[in-house]
Amino acid sequence: xxxxxxxxxxxxxxxxxxxxxxxxxxxxxxxxxxxxxxxxxxxxxxxxxxxxxxxxxxxxxxxxxxxxxxxxxxxxxxxxxxxxxxxxxxxxxxxxxxxxxxxxxxxxxxxxxxxxxxxxxxxxxxxxxxxxxxxxxxxxxxxxxxxxxxxxxxxxxxxxxxxxxxxxxxxxxxxxxxxxxxxxxxxxxxxxxxxxxxxxxxxxxxxxxxxxxxxxxxxxxxxxxxxxxxxxxxxxxxxxxxxxxxx
Numbered sequence: 189x190x191x192x193x194x195x196x197x198x199x200x201x202x203x204x205x206x207x208x209x210x211x212x213x214x215x216x217x218x219x220x221x222x223x224x225x226x227x228x229x230x231x232x233x234x235x236x237x238x239x240x241x242x243x244x245x246x247x248x249x250x251x252x253x254x255x256x257x258x259x260x261x262x263x264x265x266x267x268x269x270x271x272x273x274x275x276x277x278x279x280x281x282x283x284x285x286x287x288x289x290x291x292x293x294x295x296x297x298x299x300x301x302x303x304x305x306x307x308x309x310x311x312x313x314x315x316x317x318x319x320x321x322x323x324x325x326x327x328x329x330x331x332x333x334x335x336x337x338x339x340x341x342x343x344x345x346x347x348x349x350x351x352x353x354x355x356x357x358x359x360x361x362x363x364x365x366x367x368x369x370x371x372x373x374x375x376x377x378x379x380x381x382x383x384x385x386x387x388x389x390x391x392x393x394x395x396x397x398x399x400x401x402x403x404x405x406x407x408x409x410x411x412x413x414x415x416x417x418x419x420x421x422x423x424x425x426x427x428x429x430x431x432x433x434x435x
Contacts, residue, residue: 201228202261203356203387204249204280209258211248211411218244219411222258224389226356231378231388233402233419235395235433241411242391243285246358249389250282251275263355279307281354285361285391287345291334295325298333298344302351310355311384318347321380324373339370346377356387363397375400395433399423407432 204226211219219241226232234242247253249260251272260268267275276282290298299315306312319326322343328336333344342362349357362378363371371394378388378401392398398405398419405422407415409432415422422428 203228203263204389205261206249207259209245209248209260210256211244211253212256217411219248222408222411222413224406224413226387226389228387229382229385230404231382231390231402233398233405234389234391234408235393235398235405236408237393237433240408242408243360245408246282246360246391250280250358276352277304279310279353279355281349281352281357283345283349283357283359283362285364287341289333289341289344289348292332294330294332295344296329298348299351302348304352306353307355310353311386312353313350318350321377322347339366342366342374354386356389357381359388359390361391361393363392363394371397395429
């Protein structure tokens with residue numbers, strides 16, 4: 189089994205960097221020495237089976253879980269353990285797996301909840317630009333979030349995050365539970381975000397989906413990064429896929 193080396197030095201265009209991250213739930217050691225980075229305009233997939241530590245890694249980055257040790261840097265600034273709202277204001281967006289839209293608010297009202305001022309170096313999003321990116325939402329501007337399908341709610345959650353004009357986005361299992369057609373639409377959306385210059389770190393189990401959108405992959409197993417490399421390298425390494433991704 190071949191393993192490509194982990195990144196050890198930050199690149200000049202590094203947007204997000206995680207070094208030596210450890211996290212516990214009670215006495216359970218969930219993350220152990222997790223290290224990864226995502227560069228400007230890059231899509232990185234954090235892959236692994238259920239319970240491997242993918243969501244906890246994203247939550248530690250976003251400040252929703254306090255790491256016991258290690259460091260998280262965003263745009264060169266140490267954000268380790270900061271409050272989530274402070275991290276959001278720096279331009280890092282988070283899309284949780286369970287969506288968490290406001291079901292009684294309309295699509296437009298949900299978007300307004302996420303609005304933040306434009307920030308230098310980041311794409312500027314408006315409702316009209318987002319409706320062009322998510323055509324399914326354009327025809328339901330006044331529909332309450334609770335009357336939308338799961339795929340439409342996922343689109344709305346991402347659109348609401350983009351209203352904050354972020355420089356980078358954390359996506360937790362964006363393809364989970366979606367119909368195949370919606371999965372393809374979601375992949376096209378992530379590729380468009382990359383074209384806009386956004387950095388995307390996504391947690392994902394679906395190898396097909398990750399291959400559609402990601403430049404690189406980090407595989408996590410039992411809280412440790414076991415493999416890192418390009419998506420092409422992962423596609424060529426059946427042993428790695430069998431060891432860490434098959435159920």
